[in-house]
Amino acid sequence: MRATSLHDCPAPAKLNLFLHVNGRRADGYHLLQTVFQMVDHGDVLHFDLRADGRIRRTTEVPGVPEESDLIVRALLLLQAAYQARHGRPAPGIDVAIDKRLPMGGGLGGGSSDAATALMAANALWQAGLSREELMALALPLGADIPFFIFGETAFAEGVGEALQPVAAPDCWYLVIEPGVAVPTAAIFCSEQLTRNTEPVRITDFSRHTMKHTVFEGFGKNDLQAVAVSLFPPVAQAIDWLSAHGDARMTGSGACVFCAFSSEAEADTVLRQVPGIWTAWKAKALMHHTLKTVLQVSVVLE
Structure with a gap:
């Protein structure tokens, strides 16, 4: 039987254990090195399938219009990938958010929310995208999102998209x-x-x-x-x-x-x-x- 909802989905915060700026590319993007580590504190998301194909954020987020929310933008990209892969329109989804992380805090809250939405919708819609495909899909929206989909402590380079697993203290x-x-x-x-x-x-x-x-x-x-x-x-x-x-x-x-x-x-x-x-x-x-x-x-x- 296919699940129609996923509730209490974690969107954990991340910490940059260090963050070095090594240079700047011709296009203006900065070359970075960092270690990302997730912690067990963050936003919590809830997902319910819709039959009409619409993507709706059912929670108001002050200062973030629904159409510009990374969650909505990421899910629209996933819908397009679903259509291309399966030859039929993707289902819709309602997304509710228990917002706990502050905006402008450096904790990756919006990026983590988008990553959780992509992983949850990929499962609920049975879209069939691999972790690597989801990471590539999300990268244009922000370099932090692929890390959360990567899903483990990572040494990151480039603009933050080149990830390698790395061990860090369990503290x-x-x-x-x-x-x-x-x-x-x-x-x-x-x-x-x-x-x-x-x-x-x-x-x-x-x-x-x-x-x-x-x-x-x-x-x-x-x-x-x-x-x-x-x-x-x-x-x-x-x-x-x-x-x-x-x-x-x-x-x-x-x-x-x-x-x-x-x-x-x-x-x-x-x-x-x-x-x-x-x-x-x-x-x-x-x-x-x-x-x-x-x-x-x-x-x-």
Whole structure:
């Protein structure tokens, strides 16, 4: 029997354990190196099939019109791929979102939502696209989306699309939301941004992390200096969290994080976070947990 709905589908946040800008291409895109790691905190999505072929986001998201939402745009691409492969129109789908991740936080919330939508709809529609095909389909919408479909901790290069699996410490993270939304374009367009960090190798990262029970001390986030100069709350959060470990910003900001070896250590610091900020703890994920939901919930014909 074919499933007609998928509820409680995780769209986890990601952290950039480091983020180096190595150069800039002729088309303006930046050449990056980073390690993406997912954590067990994020948005939750719910999907219900429609018979009329329409794609609808049934939850209002302030500041994000339905037609420009990455979820809707990604599903329209999947519908076109379905039509090309099967020679008939794709089903429709309703998407509801429990939005927990802040926009402009560097946690990949919108990209993670789109990736979860693609994987869930691919299963519900029985579209039959492979992981690699879904990643290629999503890349034009944003370089972070393929990572979430890739589904495991990854060393990324290029514009973020060249992914290799890599091991990272199995630790806990404390994340602070400084209360500002940082526009990615403002960071990458800044004249202050350095774009000449020497490339590292995946083995450099692996050798470093094998010596530590938590993530600390490897590389830096080249975008952080720009963000803290433009957005003082980011600087304040980093300064406060640095008293407890290697605090750094994720992505282009605004959220900052620090790793801890145990949940108890993360809890101890979490209780001390000033009330002006939203903060939470999360466990590192080695693999995307949506795969378990799909295996349990979707029965293929």
